[in-house]
Amino acid sequence: MSELRFDALRGEEVVYAIHRQERTFLPSREHCPLCPTHPGGPKTEIPFPAFEIAVFENRFPAFEAPRGAAEVIVYTDSHEGSLGTLSPQRADALMWVWRHRYAELGAREDVRYVLIFENRGVEVGVTLHHPHGQVYGYPFLPPVPQHELRADERLGGCALCSLLAGELDDGRRLVYESQAVAAYVPYAARWAYEAHVVLRTHRASLVECDAGELRSLAAALQALVRGYDALFDTPFPYVMVVHQAPTTSAAGEAAGGGHVHVEFYPPLRAAGKLKYLAGSEQGAGTFIADTVPEESAAALREAIALAA
Amino acid sequence: MSELRFDALRGEEVVYAIHRQERTFLPSREHCPLCPTHPGGPKTEIPFPAFEIAVFENRFPAFEAPRGAAEVIVYTDSHEGSLGTLSPQRADALMWVWRHRYAELGAREDVRYVLIFENRGVEVGVTLHHPHGQVYGYPFLPPVPQHELRADERLGGCALCSLLAGELDDGRRLVYESQAVAAYVPYAARWAYEAHVVLRTHRASLVECDAGELRSLAAALQALVRGYDALFDTPFPYVMVVHQAPTTSAAGEAAGGGHVHVEFYPPLRAAGKLKYLAGSEQGAGTFIADTVPEESAAALREAIALAA
Numbered sequence: 116m117s118e119l120r121f122d123a124l125r126g127e128e129v130v131y132a133i134h135r136q137e138r139t140f141l142p143s144r145e146h147c148p149l150c151p152t153h154p155g156g157p158k159t160e161i162p163f164p165a166f167e168i169a170v171f172e173n174r175f176p177a178f179e180a181p182r183g184a185a186e187v188i189v190y191t192d193s194h195e196g197s198l199g200t201l202s203p204q205r206a207d208a209l210m211w212v213w214r215h216r217y218a219e220l221g222a223r224e225d226v227r228y229v230l231i232f233e234n235r236g237v238e239v240g241v242t243l244h245h246p247h248g249q250v251y252g253y254p255f256l257p258p259v260p261q262h263e264l265r266a267d268e269r270l271g272g273c274a275l276c277s278l279l280a281g282e283l284d285d286g287r288r289l290v291y292e293s294q295a296v297a298a299y300v301p302y303a304a305r306w307a308y309e310a311h312v313v314l315r316t317h318r319a320s321l322v323e324c325d326a327g328e329l330r331s332l333a334a335a336l337q338a339l340v341r342g343y344d345a346l347f348d349t350p351f352p353y354v355m356v357v358h359q360a361p362t363t364s365a366a367g368e369a370a371g372g373g374h375v376h377v378e379f380y381p382p383l384r385a386a387g388k389l390k391y392l393a394g395s396e397q398g399a400g401t402f403i404a405d406t407v408p409e410e411s412a413a414a415l416r417e418a419i420a421l422a423a
Numbered sequence: 424m425s426e427l428r429f430d431a432l433r434g435e436e437v438v439y440a441i442h443r444q445e446r447t448f449l450p451s452r453e454h455c456p457l458c459p460t461h462p463g464g465p466k467t468e469i470p471f472p473a474f475e476i477a478v479f480e481n482r483f484p485a486f487e488a489p490r491g492a493a494e495v496i497v498y499t500d501s502h503e504g505s506l507g508t509l510s511p512q513r514a515d516a517l518m519w520v521w522r523h524r525y526a527e528l529g530a531r532e533d534v535r536y537v538l539i540f541e542n543r544g545v546e547v548g549v550t551l552h553h554p555h556g557q558v559y560g561y562p563f564l565p566p567v568p569q570h571e572l573r574a575d576e577r578l579g580g581c582a583l584c585s586l587l588a589g590e591l592d593d594g595r596r597l598v599y600e601s602q603a604v605a606a607y608v609p610y611a612a613r614w615a616y617e618a619h620v621v622l623r624t625h626r627a628s629l630v631e632c633d634a635g636e637l638r639s640l641a642a643a644l645q646a647l648v649r650g651y652d653a654l655f656d657t658p659f660p661y662v663m664v665v666h667q668a669p670t671t672s673a674a675g676e677a678a679g680g681g682h683v684h685v686e687f688y689p690p691l692r693a694a695g696k697l698k699y700l701a702g703s704e705q706g707a708g709t710f711i712a713d714t715v716p717e718e719s720a721a722a723l724r725e726a727i728a729l730a731a
Binding site: 120121123125126128129130131132133135157159173177211219228230232233234239240249253256258259260261263265266269270274275277278302303304305345353354355356358380389390391392393394395397398399400401402403404405406407408 | 428429430431432433434436437438439440441443463485538540541542547548557559562563565566567568569570571573574577578581582583585586609610611612613662663664666669686688697698699700701703705706707708709710711712713715717
């Protein structure tokens, strides 16, 4: 079982999940636990010879019922590829899986916030290369969604709606636009090639999105990932997170805030150069960036167009 | 010049210092800019053939007057070694240099917070191996000291004094004690071998410390760094930050809060295994730890004793 401890100095929960220290680390391709189980072959996490998308509870969970949840979402039964190389139909189906996991975990009394995310690349600590993401159901409201709720209060309405309007108006940092979705390097990006993919219409969660919006979101995410890979002509490492509304607490407290957006935090500040979180980022909480968002956006916009 | 932008979603400033992209990166030993300038040899940052401790403005600054400061503190003119291997006299002198830089930068109208720090090891992005640290003078109050001020409010007094009393009372996480200083792995450590070195008596800044306290602090830091190096029998990477009271703002707003403590964030969670900040840490702001602070403290306490 994992344990929560409150850090009184920073005012946040820290999660201890000690069994994770022993988790599977970069197994060889033949021992990939996310590949299908072939007759006569080694038994993997998925006891079927083929599948489209698989979801199961993480064997090395940060959270476990009845105090939260941790699941794995495998995008494909093919060991190779990425979110960018899935067929459009599969990427679209993934949005429906995200929507389903948000709805199901969010309905649980022990889950206060659902975070869908993907860590890609050894640079961000990936332990399995097979294309996959994860879902955490937090039994508390974590700091980042707390900040987003405070931003709504400060701006007197949905912060994402205001920020999106500002980015569309300015235009210099936009990298992708479709009827339902816009993507931009935010005005105050912490990471050189940080990008936010935002639903144009206010939608608190994927549950509120219609089929066309989910399809547009999938297309935007795929275009962005292919653009990233084209940028330095190499698979681009990133942390991708889906931010939606907090869910109802055990006390029945109503969920508030939220506007579906997907944030990408890529650790590369230039080809082959990583940004490290050091004295200022860790000790002061202030990011020092080496690049100008407008310039990164121009490069990323061009890469997305090239990869389209 | 660097530029500040306010991230409305997270409610924090981000600093853009684009000239830093071109900074010196791991030069060969003969081209170390922090070594002394020998007659007939290449000109370094320090135009003297020998020195004890050198302080100068960072050539690739995150902040520049009159909107903050960024300085380098070179611990020794020897290219080898670390904070742990300095003579006790030199380490003591370093505390007086820290005190001086805090007092001088903190007195400036454009500096609201002084952070003294050291990044050690390529794992945290070090670009120069010569033993050195840095000082940033922030023209605003960054998030982490803001959290510490809020902790004081929440706990109704100095948060560090309460936390220290709790750790001394519990005892399981203490790793070092002397008359003036105690060090512990905090109850809610984010990093496996995180340690906080705290003045026993309430001191808002190093300026309030007497000579004996500064000497004790230096001894504690050296004992801890030597213990870290003994832990896995390898130079231990870390980010070290000195937290003190915020300084008076340009508007003359009085400084409040603060209790001198030095925090170490080492990225290793086991020998040869790095902790990465990925989906949960970046996207939710919640650290997932693989280790129990009491067990890390026992190992670190033993390593410090062995290295003494």
